[in-house]
Amino acid sequence: MKLVVLACLAAVAVAAPQFQDFIPIVNILRDERQDDGNGNFRYVFEADNGIAVEASGTPGSQGQSNIQGSFRFVFPEGNTADVRYIADESGFQPQSDLLPTDHPLPAHAIELIRMTEELRAAGATWDEQGRRLTR
Structure with missing residues (x-):
């Protein structure tokens, strides 16, 4: 019995990973x-x-x-x-060149933003749901 236990312990010791082989200097x-x-x-x-x-x-x-x-x-x-x-x-x-960048806005979105800016400059306002309050 002692021989079997000793053989098992020896097998575990041999099978244990050798970490020093994986640690880069x-x-x-x-x-x-x-x-x-x-x-x-x-x-x-x-x-x-x-x-x-x-x-x-x-x-x-x-x-x-x-x-x-x-x-x-x-x-x-x-x-x-x-x-x-x-x-x-x-x-x-x-x-960094590795970081993702935003995609450029499509032409129709740029046009909508331009139109909204013109309306704001003319005094238009909107509510929280995006409905225009003034003309």
Whole structure:
């Protein structure tokens, strides 16, 4: 019986995943940090696997941090993702070729918007259901 238990434990030990084979070794190429303690900061980080992060921040007018920065990483297929961003009173505003963009409005929608603007300029008003109140 002891031999069976010992054999089972040995089989489990041999079958256990070897995690050290899956952990990539990444070398840090650059790691710079500055913080003046008053809400102003800057940091830069870069690794040899293509990951890079850079940001600088200042105190915002409403108590938040205003941050400008960027980050980069490499997809498994080899393509590089680059994202630049601003985060301030207006929220998080990323910019990247990877982000989806709005489709252009069709010509008839642009014409309807133009007509509505003309009516507003002439004094027309609408209720909450979109019915025109004035002529």
